[in-house]
Amino acid sequence: MVRLSRAQQQERTRAAVLAAAREEFAERGYTDAKVDRIAERAELTRGAVYSNFPSKRALYLAVLVGSTGQPDAVDAPTGGLADALGAFARVWLERLPMTGDPTAVGRLRSRSLTGLFDDEPGRTALAQVTRLEALLLGLALESATPHQARRVRLAELVLTTLNGAGHLADTAPGFGDPFDVAHACRHLAGLDLADTWDPPHLPYIGPARLVQDAWEPPAELPDQITGHGAGFGADGVIAVLGSGRLEAAEEAVRAARPGDRITVAVVTGDPAEIGRALRLRIGDITGCLRRVFPPAAWPGLRLVLDDDALVASAAGVADAGDATEAAVRVRAGKIVARAGGRGAALAVAAAGDSTTTRSGEAGR
Known part of the structure; x- marks a missing residue:
C-alpha cells in the first residue's frame, strides 16, 4: 500500500x-x-x-475559478475596430447558459457573481476590477486600430452591454439573442465618445521620491495577460495596487514614457474570497483578449496576482491590503523612485531618471 x-x-x-x-x-x-x-x-x-x-463563498469561488481553463485561439479580426468588438462580444457571450439549462447550472456556466458579495469591500473590489477590465480591453482596441485615440470609454460601454446581457441570463433565462448583442457591440465602434485622459485629481499629485535602494526581485509570478513569467528583474515601473485601487493602473499606463515596462501587482487582505473573485474576473477578461486579439495587440502592461504579497514585500510595501497604492521604478538593479498613497502609480511612472533627489511623496 x-x-x-x-x-x-x-x-x-x-x-x-x-x-x-x-x-x-x-x-x-x-x-x-x-x-x-x-x-x-x-x-x-x-x-x-x-x-x-474558510467559507462557502470561498469554496464557490474556487469552483468557478477552476472552471475557466485555458482558452483556445481563434482567428484574429482583420476588419478594424467594429470587427474586433464583434469578435470580443461573441467570445464573451459564449459563457452564457444555454436555453433549458437549470438555473444553478446556468450560473456556474456563466461564472456569475450576482448577489455573492453584499459587503462594501466585495462591492468595491468588483467595481474596481470592472475598471481594470475596461482598461485591458481599451488598450487592446487601441493597439489593434491605427488611430491614437483612447478607447477605454468604448470598452466600458461594450462591457456594460455584455454584463447587462449576463445579468438578464441570470434573471430572465432565454431573453434576448446573443447574436443581436454581439451585433450591437460591433456597431458601438461608430460612436464618437470624445474620449480623453484627464482625471481631475492628477494636477495635485506630488512627485515621486528619488532614491537608490536595493532591488531584490521576488520569486517569479505568471503574467495574467500573456501566461509567461512577469520578469521582475527587468527595468520598469511596478505598481502595487489593492483591490480597492485597481483603477490606478491606467494612471501608470498613461504617465509612462514610450518603451516603459509597466507591471501591476494586485494585492488584497482577503485572498480566499476577494482574491479569488479578482482571479476569476481577470482570468475571464484576459482569456477573451487572448482568443480575439493577436499577441501584438495584447495590452502592454504586465499583470500579476500577488496573493502572498511577494512583490509588495520586495517593493518595501508593508501590510499590503485592499486600499494599497504604492509604486517603484526599477533601473539597473536598483529602485530609483518610489511613492505611496493615492497617485503613487502616476508619480512613479512620470518620474525621470535624474539622480537629483526631490522631497515629497505622492499621496501626502
Whole structure:
C-alpha cells in the first residue's frame, strides 16, 4: 500500500471537496447549497472542508475559478475596430447558459457573481476590477486600430452591454439573442465618445521620491495577460495596487514614457474570497483578449496576482491590503523612485531618471 505524503493527502482532500462542491452548487445553487452536504458527498467531515476553504463563498469561488481553463485561439479580426468588438462580444457571450439549462447550472456556466458579495469591500473590489477590465480591453482596441485615440470609454460601454446581457441570463433565462448583442457591440465602434485622459485629481499629485535602494526581485509570478513569467528583474515601473485601487493602473499606463515596462501587482487582505473573485474576473477578461486579439495587440502592461504579497514585500510595501497604492521604478538593479498613497502609480511612472533627489511623496 502506497502511503501518501501530507501534501498529497491534502491535495486529494481538496480535489474531493471541489468535486463535491461543484455537484452541490450545480444541483442547488449557491444560496441553497450546504457545506454539510458537500462534506457528505466528499465522504469527509465538515472540519475537513473548512480546513481547505474558510467559507462557502470561498469554496464557490474556487469552483468557478477552476472552471475557466485555458482558452483556445481563434482567428484574429482583420476588419478594424467594429470587427474586433464583434469578435470580443461573441467570445464573451459564449459563457452564457444555454436555453433549458437549470438555473444553478446556468450560473456556474456563466461564472456569475450576482448577489455573492453584499459587503462594501466585495462591492468595491468588483467595481474596481470592472475598471481594470475596461482598461485591458481599451488598450487592446487601441493597439489593434491605427488611430491614437483612447478607447477605454468604448470598452466600458461594450462591457456594460455584455454584463447587462449576463445579468438578464441570470434573471430572465432565454431573453434576448446573443447574436443581436454581439451585433450591437460591433456597431458601438461608430460612436464618437470624445474620449480623453484627464482625471481631475492628477494636477495635485506630488512627485515621486528619488532614491537608490536595493532591488531584490521576488520569486517569479505568471503574467495574467500573456501566461509567461512577469520578469521582475527587468527595468520598469511596478505598481502595487489593492483591490480597492485597481483603477490606478491606467494612471501608470498613461504617465509612462514610450518603451516603459509597466507591471501591476494586485494585492488584497482577503485572498480566499476577494482574491479569488479578482482571479476569476481577470482570468475571464484576459482569456477573451487572448482568443480575439493577436499577441501584438495584447495590452502592454504586465499583470500579476500577488496573493502572498511577494512583490509588495520586495517593493518595501508593508501590510499590503485592499486600499494599497504604492509604486517603484526599477533601473539597473536598483529602485530609483518610489511613492505611496493615492497617485503613487502616476508619480512613479512620470518620474525621470535624474539622480537629483526631490522631497515629497505622492499621496501626502
